[in-house]
Amino acid sequence: MSTQLTPILTRFWDDPRSWTLATYEKHDGYKALKKAVTMPPADLVQMTKDSGMRGRGGAGFPTGMKWGFLPPPDGGPRYLVVNADESEPGTCKDTPLMMAAPQLLIEGVVITSFAIGCNHAFIYLRGEVVHVYRRLMRAVEEAYAAGYLGKNILGSGFDLEVTVLAGAGAYICGEETALLDSLEGRRGQPRLKPPFPAVAGLYARPTVVNNVESIASVPAILLHGASWFAGMGTEKSTGFGIFSLSGHVANPGQYEAPLGITLRELLEMAGGMRDPNHKLKFWTPGGSSTPMFTDAHLDVPLDFESVAAAGSMLGTRALQIFDDTVSVVRAVSRWTDFYAHESCGKCTPCREGTFWLKQIMERLEHGNGSQDDIDKLLDICDNILFRSFCALGDASTSCITSAVQYFREEFEAGMHTSAAEMFPPAASTLFAKETVSA
Amino acid sequence: MPSDDKRWRIVETRMRRLGSRPDALIEVLHSAQEAFGFLDDDALRFVSDSLRVPPSKVFGVATFYHHFTLKPHGEHTCVVCTGTACYINGADEILSSIKAGLDVKPRETTADGKLSLLTARCLGACSLAPVATVDGAVEGRVSSSDLVAKLAGL
Numbered sequence: 018m019s020t021q022l023t024p025i026l027t028r029f030w031d032d033p034r035s036w037t038l039a040t041y042e043k044h045d046g047y048k049a050l051k052k053a054v055t056m057p058p059a060d061l062v063q064m065t066k067d068s069g070m071r072g073r074g075g076a077g078f079p080t081g082m083k084w085g086f087l088p089p090p091d092g093g094p095r096y097l098v099v100n101a102d103e104s105e106p107g108t109c110k111d112t113p114l115m116m117a118a119p120q121l122l123i124e125g126v127v128i129t130s131f132a133i134g135c136n137h138a139f140i141y142l143r144g145e146v147v148h149v150y151r152r153l154m155r156a157v158e159e160a161y162a163a164g165y166l167g168k169n170i171l172g173s174g175f176d177l178e179v180t181v182l183a184g185a186g187a188y189i190c191g192e193e194t195a196l197l198d199s200l201e202g203r204r205g206q207p208r209l210k211p212p213f214p215a216v217a218g219l220y221a222r223p224t225v226v227n228n229v230e231s232i233a234s235v236p237a238i239l240l241h242g243a244s245w246f247a248g249m250g251t252e253k254s255t256g257f258g259i260f261s262l263s264g265h266v267a268n269p270g271q272y273e274a275p276l277g278i279t280l281r282e283l284l285e286m287a288g289g290m291r292d293p294n295h296k297l298k299f300w301t302p303g304g305s306s307t308p309m310f311t312d313a314h315l316d317v318p319l320d321f322e323s324v325a326a327a328g329s330m331l332g333t334r335a336l337q338i339f340d341d342t343v344s345v346v347r348a349v350s351r352w353t354d355f356y357a358h359e360s361c362g363k364c365t366p367c368r369e370g371t372f373w374l375k376q377i378m379e380r381l382e383h384g385n386g387s388q389d390d391i392d393k394l395l396d397i398c399d400n401i402l403f404r405s406f407c408a409l410g411d412a413s414t415s416c417i418t419s420a421v422q423y424f425r426e427e428f429e430a431g432m433h434t435s436a437a438e439m440f441p442p443a444a445s446t447l448f449a450k451e452t453v454s455a
Numbered sequence: 456m457p458s459d460d461k462r463w464r465i466v467e468t469r470m471r472r473l474g475s476r477p478d479a480l481i482e483v484l485h486s487a488q489e490a491f492g493f494l495d496d497d498a499l500r501f502v503s504d505s506l507r508v509p510p511s512k513v514f515g516v517a518t519f520y521h522h523f524t525l526k527p528h529g530e531h532t533c534v535v536c537t538g539t540a541c542y543i544n545g546a547d548e549i550l551s552s553i554k555a556g557l558d559v560k561p562r563e564t565t566a567d568g569k570l571s572l573l574t575a576r577c578l579g580a581c582s583l584a585p586v587a588t589v590d591g592a593v594e595g596r597v598s599s600s601d602l603v604a605k606l607a608g609l
């Protein structure tokens with residue numbers, strides 16, 4: 018019980034004007050790039066493989082291996098696309114990273130592009146975060162002016178153009194192939210795989226799609242070495258990651274720690290539950306798309322393997338924490354509403370299934386459930402899971418099936434009593450004592 | 456251009472700067488919505504002609520993304536996050552206070568055209584929950600009374 022925080026990506030976030038190039042350069046900024054351009058690109062790919070880093074965007078695919086899947090250069094363009102869509106409920110790591118340290122991401126982009134032989138990289142941002150868009154645009158301008166982007170970077174002969182693009186509000190555009198369609202100016206709907214983006218991605222050219230945090234981790238790996246990175250975390254889940262804590266905790270926020278840390282340790286660092294009189298009831302290890310955990314899972318090491326063995330997924334390390342004032346039915350109903358709203362409509366199990374799940378969850382939330390609603394929920398989930406076109410459909414079922422598994426009696430109560438009656442929402446809120454004139 | 460409204464110029468310049476490529480559709484719709492506040496038939500047709508993208512595709516994209524709106528907005532916009540972290544931290548109460556204080560519901564505009572109210576599903580600032588944005592500026596840990604006072608004073 019002594020895992021320490023490892024501020025690496027977050028190390029200078031509280032510096033004044035941390036987002037400027039000047040501040041970044043004070044903190045070893047672009048040192049890794051200077052080293053990278055003297056190395057053979059293949060060595061950079063090998064280094065990333067050796068570090069064992071697994072993608073930070075949710076699925077945990079080994080990053081170096083992904084880069085290695087690109088076919089050999091054929092003279093045509095190949096692309097790096099940074100997935101900065103971050104829309105998974107509860108996930109707030111990429112957005113603060115880009116606000117506090119945009120240059121870190123840009124340096125990662127240049128090194129990665131150099132490693133995979135890409136001369137045009139894209140950063141795809143979700144449309145709602147206009148403040149992040151402005152900050153990234155400014156950071157890219159600064160990097161161009163300093164010669165870290167553009168032609169003949171640091172005299173190496175390597176050229177790189179970076180384009181920042183904003184989506185327009187659709188969770189599904191975080192799915193990598195939907196993102197590529199959106200980048201091409203279309204409705205963001207997933208593509209059939211194969212071909213995988215590495216073979217035919219953006220404009221049908223070889224493309225690497227990586228999460229913001231994955232790319233931002235590259236400079237540190239290069240500076241300190243693959244074995245330094247692999248020395249943190251666990252054997253199969255190496256390195257550090259940003260854990261976003263939200264909900265009923267005293268100090269919510271981003272905690273950068275080695276993978277394998279437990280919620281118990283993180284909670285202690287975050288000052289415990291917000292109200293010590295209320296116990297932890299349930300939490301998500303990786304955002305709403307991952308099956309929920311309860312207080313029985315406080316000591317599950319938060320690495321890919323252990324979380325999977327305990328029946329969930331590490332996902333994006335979005336720890337949403339709910340105390341015993343919260344109705345699980347109400348929370349699940351909210352998530353289900355999200356998935357029904359965000360289903361892109363391409364495939365039937367998800368489009369129709371989430372619609373029905375939402376109707377039933379609303380009934381249960383308002384105490385109007387019928388006798389067979391729980392069975393119906395589980396049956397619909399069974400018809401969606403592994404039968405939908407992309408992972409959004411699967412994700413929509415995980416909060417329901419896990420909630421029924423741990424809190425079946427609350428769903429049963431939904432047949433006669435509303436969630437608001439059993440768990441008055443005012444008890445969960447931050448300003449519960451404030452009165453609102455009706 | 457559909458009319459001699461100067462704002463069409465802005466949209467046209469933007470299109471030209473993007474090389475009038477069909478794949479610039481989303482960016483162009485962003486600028487058109489920024490200029491006019493919403494996308495009407497004239498705007499969609501103008502974009503469709505200029506980028507040589509079929510009207511059906513332009514309409515498809517404009518209706519797929521939640522950010523684009525085909526209806527006019529109020530002078531100011533407030534977005535209340537109703538994502539999970541904000542929901543359990545009182546997003547509901549914020550919305551009902553706004554309804555009580557300013558008589559406007561999500562996706563509506565006040566009768567005087569001053570304020571449009573929208574909701575979002577997680578603005579990516581959950582640790583600041585509950586979160587709202589007023590004319591694009593993010594406000595964290597908002598209390599409903601402060602927010603209503605602020606909106607009333609716009």
Ligand SMILES: Cc1cc2nc3c(=O)[nH]c(=O)nc-3n(C[C@H](O)[C@H](O)[C@H](O)COP(=O)(O)O)c2cc1C
Nearest residue numbers: 072073074100102103104191192193227228231408
């Ligand atoms: C519905 C859905 C939403 C997703 N949203 C995101 C996202 O917002 N950000 C992200 O990096 N990956 C997201 N992903 C995962 C991506 O498809 C992809 O696996 C990831 O960007 C790969 O990057 P990594 O290997 O660096 O993790 C999403 C996947 C699905 C199915």
Ligand code: SF4
Nearest residue numbers: 361363364367407410
């Ligand atoms: S599972 Fe849902 S989001 Fe994915 S393709 Fe099917 S309808 Fe679209």
Ligand code: FES
Nearest residue numbers: 538541578580581
């Ligand atoms: S739920 Fe409101 S910012 Fe995430």
